[in-house]
Amino acid sequence: MDQGLRELYQEIILDHSRHPRHFGALPDANHVAEGHNPLCGDKVKIYLSVDLDNRITDVSFEGRGCAISVASASLMTEMLKGRSIDEAEELMDGFLHLVKGDDARTLDEDDRERLEVMAGVSAFPMRIKCATLAWHAMKSALDGKGKAVTE
Amino acid sequence: MSAEPRTRPDTSYDVASLRRDFTILGREVHGRKLVYLDNAASAQKPIHVLEVMNNFTTSEYANVHRGVHFLSGAATERYEEARLRVQRFLNAAHSDEIIFTRGGTEAINLVSYAYLTPLIQPGDEIVLSVMEHHSNIVPWHFLRERQGAVLKWVDVSDLGELDPADVAKAIGPKTKLVAISHMSNVLGTKTALAEIVRLAHAKGVPVLADGCQGAVHGIVDVQALDVDFYAVTGHKLYGPTGIGALYAKRKHLKAMRPFQGGGEMIREVSRENVTYADAPMRFEAGTPPIIEAVGLAAALDYIDGVGRDRIEAHELSLARLAAKRLKEMNGVRIIGEARDKGPIISFEAIGIHAHDLATILDREGVAVRGGHHCAQPLMERFNVSGTARASFALYNTVSEVDALIAAVGEARKVFG
Numbered sequence: 026m027d028q029g030l031r032e033l034y035q036e037i038i039l040d041h042s043r044h045p046r047h048f049g050a051l052p053d054a055n056h057v058a059e060g061h062n063p064l065c066g067d068k069v070k071i072y073l074s075v076d077l078d079n080r081i082t083d084v085s086f087e088g089r090g091c092a093i094s095v096a097s098a099s100l101m102t103e104m105l106k107g108r109s110i111d112e113a114e115e116l117m118d119g120f121l122h123l124v125k126g127d128d129a130r131t132l133d134e135d136d137r138e139r140l141e142v143m144a145g146v147s148a149f150p151m152r153i154k155c156a157t158l159a160w161h162a163m164k165s166a167l168d169g170k171g172k173a174v175t176e
Numbered sequence: 177m178s179a180e181p182r183t184r185p186d187t188s189y190d191v192a193s194l195r196r197d198f199t200i201l202g203r204e205v206h207g208r209k210l211v212y213l214d215n216a217a218s219a220q221k222p223i224h225v226l227e228v229m230n231n232f233t234t235s236e237y238a239n240v241h242r243g244v245h246f247l248s249g250a251a252t253e254r255y256e257e258a259r260l261r262v263q264r265f266l267n268a269a270h271s272d273e274i275i276f277t278r279g280g281t282e283a284i285n286l287v288s289y290a291y292l293t294p295l296i297q298p299g300d301e302i303v304l305s306v307m308e309h310h311s312n313i314v315p316w317h318f319l320r321e322r323q324g325a326v327l328k329w330v331d332v333s334d335l336g337e338l339d340p341a342d343v344a345k346a347i348g349p350k351t352k353l354v355a356i357s358h359m360s361n362v363l364g365t366k367t368a369l370a371e372i373v374r375l376a377h378a379k380g381v382p383v384l385a386d387g388c389q390g391a392v393h394g395i396v397d398v399q400a401l402d403v404d405f406y407a408v409t410g411h412k413l414y415g416p417t418g419i420g421a422l423y424a425k426r427k428h429l430k431a432m433r434p435f436q437g438g439g440e441m442i443r444e445v446s447r448e449n450v451t452y453a454d455a456p457m458r459f460e461a462g463t464p465p466i467i468e469a470v471g472l473a474a475a476l477d478y479i480d481g482v483g484r485d486r487i488e489a490h491e492l493s494l495a496r497l498a499a500k501r502l503k504e505m506n507g508v509r510i511i512g513e514a515r516d517k518g519p520i521i522s523f524e525a526i527g528i529h530a531h532d533l534a535t536i537l538d539r540e541g542v543a544v545r546g547g548h549h550c551a552q553p554l555m556e557r558f559n560v561s562g563t564a565r566a567s568f569a570l571y572n573t574v575s576e577v578d579a580l581i582a583a584v585g586e587a588r589k590v591f592g
Contacts, residue, residue, distance in 0.1 A: 027206065027539045034532070034590050065531050066548045066561050089561055091529035092591075152535060 032145030033152075034092065041096035046103050051085040058170060060088075060162030062154055067091065069098050071162040079110045086162075091155050097143060098159030104139060110167055117160045123147070124156045189490050194482065195571045197222040208541025211579045216361050216389060216520050216567030217545050219414045221475070228474035229416065229467050240466055241440055241457070255466050258473035259456070262421050265476045266406060267397040272429065275422045275456040276464050280388040281311040283407035283422035284355075286459060287384055288315035290432040291405070291424075292353055298324030301351045303381075305330045305338050305367075306557045307360040310550040312386040316355060326350075331557065336363035336512035344375040354383045358390025358406075362549045362565065363512025364495070364520030366390070373402045382428070388412055393491060393518040395484050398423050410468065414570075415475030419468035422459075429455040436461040479570075487570040488518075494568045495519035498577045505584060511558050519568035522549075525584060528591050530562035536590055537564070540583035 051072035060069045069088035076082050084105045086098045101120075105113055119132035120140055126147030129137060146156045195201050198220045203210050212220060232254060238247035240255045256271075263271045277283040292302075302316045306329050319325035328346045332338050343354060354376045359366050369390075373383045382404035387396060391408045398406050405428075410419040424432070434441055434452050438461035443451040452458050479487065499521050502508050507526040525533050534546030547562040548555045555562060566580055 030536060030539050030590060033535070039591065064547065066552060066555065067531075091531040093532070149535060152531070155531065 029145065029148045033149060035142050035145065037142045038092060038096040041099040042092035045086070045095050045099040047085040047099070049085055049087055051083055053083070054085075056166040056169070058162045058166035060158045060165070062090075062094070062158050064154065065091070067094055067155070067158060069094065069159050069162055071098075071159060071166050073105075073163070073166050075110065075167070081105050081108050081110070081113060086159060090158070091152075093146060093152055093155040094158050097156045100140070100143065101159050101163065104136065105163070113167065114164065117164060120160055121157060124153050189486055191490070191571060191573055195573075197224060197478075198571055199223060201571060205541050205543070206539050208539075209579075211540075211542040211576045211583075213566040213568065213572065213576065213580060214543045214545050215392075215569035215572075216412070216549075216565060218411045218417070219392070219569050220571070221414055221416065222478050224478050225415060225471050225474045229471040232470045233467055237467065239463055251466060254470050255464070258469040261473035261476050262408075265396075265480070266391070266408070266421075266423050267399055268423050269399055270426055272455050273423055273426050275424060275459045276469055277407075277420045277422055278418055278465065279411070279420035280386065280407045280409035281420075283405075283409075283420050284311055284384065284386065285315045286422055286435050287353075287405050287407075287424070288319060290435045290459060291428060292319060293323070294431075294433060295352050296323045296325050299326060299350055300324075301326045301328050301348060302353050302355060303328045303330060303343060303346045303351055304355045305332060305343070305357065307332050307336065307338070307363060307365065307551065307554045308355065308357055309361050309386060309388070310552070311388075312355050312357060312384075313553065325352075329553070332363075332365070332554075335514050336360065336365045336517075337514045338365065338367050338372075340368050340371040340375055343372050344379070347376060347379045347381055351379070351381050354381055355386070356383065357386040358396070359387075359393060359518045359520070360512065360551075360554075361389050361520065362522050362551045362554055362563065363514065364517040364522070364567075365512060365514040366394075366516045366518055368516075369403060370401050373404075377402065382425075389518065389520065394488050398425075404428060410472040410475065413472065413475050414478060415472040416468045419465045419472045421472075424455070432459070434461070435459045438462040440464070482570060490570060491519035491568045491572070494572050494574065494577055495521055495566075497574065498566060498568075498580060501577065501581045502584065505581070505588070507588065508584065511560065511563050520565065521567070522563040522565045524560060524563055525587060525591075528587055530560075530564050532591070533564045533584070533587050536587040537580070537583045540579065540586055542580055542583045544580075 054072035056073040067090035072085045074083040084102045119129045123129040124146045200220050236250040238251045240252040259274050262274045330342050330346050376383045384405035385403045387406045388409045392412050404425045406423040411417040441458050441461040509524045511522040530546035545565045
């Protein structure tokens, strides 16, 4: 198999896409937003519970999409719990750099290691939007916008 | 479209020699031989078309219908010859029934704006099938939003077939137009257009056919079909982008109001008033796509030079082979198995999203479309978020079918 494909569809990505973590609605969420990629019709909905100290206490997602978008959403939900809103946005910023093949030095070593599995997307420009969809939806949820569209 | 495919292979169909006319087919992608199976999105162009456009531009080009100088006359002649060529291709009765547009989308929007808009009262209906392309849906949504028109959807069967009787049933006293694809860009289904037209006319309702796929894969005779409007696009017919045509039956032309306003479409303009040219000029405001029209005529020459019946037979033999072999694979489902269908195959590899599948195929050099194909109501009907689509053209080969099957096998391996 092609080396780029091997990096894109690593076992850990396939595992997240087959068994997404934190999948389903979150009844107590106080921040919710949908992400929509009109190009492929993929949709993802992000649920966040944020406490009075602006800390994310719980997170989940639902929706359907390709392996890349589902894995990315699943991985994101694993990493957000316990972070402050500012930390979540920094993480997103680092992630966006990573999948575009840019320097992601704003990420600390631990985060970078965990997100590194998504770096293969950078070799597939047509698929970067798939990887970023859930993250944009998360940002919209935090901003109270309700909707994010990537195309 | 009625020609039955030959049962024996057409040994005189020299695909290797045809392929030499399409320079791009010789290139590689990702280090693999290109296997171009995204023809329903757009077809590649034979060198002949490019040469004609180049020669015209470098020897006879000027604006049309305005100058008195030599070149303007020459260019006007070529542009009007292109119209006659399209007329002949569709077997229209009159050349003024052929209106050049920017593509199929503009052709349908033209009917919506110039023909239907003035006729629509709130509650009036437009009948369409669930397998229409967005370009044959959204212009009617405009009329719903702006004028209170009602869209009446006709379902297709699980095989993807459209029963003309169901179309007839959907037509009521308030129906103003039936808008139906001649061939689904997703399922490949050929619709029984002549029968649909007959049933609609019996109720006094005109029919628009989206021929963007139908005109590519078979012989179209708008007079035999008796269809009122027929939309085609050039770039799927091996011609350039930016050119298409609308066939509009002469009896409708007079009542159609102008589309865009500008030069060429007027008879006289004063400070107080304006009068309009007759069709087709009335609907061709501004400088038209002149070079592209000449290119389209060259593409139609190319197609008819090969032979539309022979192209259809060749494409169908490939598509049938591909469908058969895809069905033999584990976990592959074909969506759209109409008895009468063109060389367009939508399929799904269970557990693999269409975009992942298309990405993996691409790395094997195989270009297919993955996604909703601008037909979201149809995706909803079949409860899929998207499909992969392989569509065949006159230059595809049996070994390209092999490459498709091998690449789908690779995808199966990636996803385990």
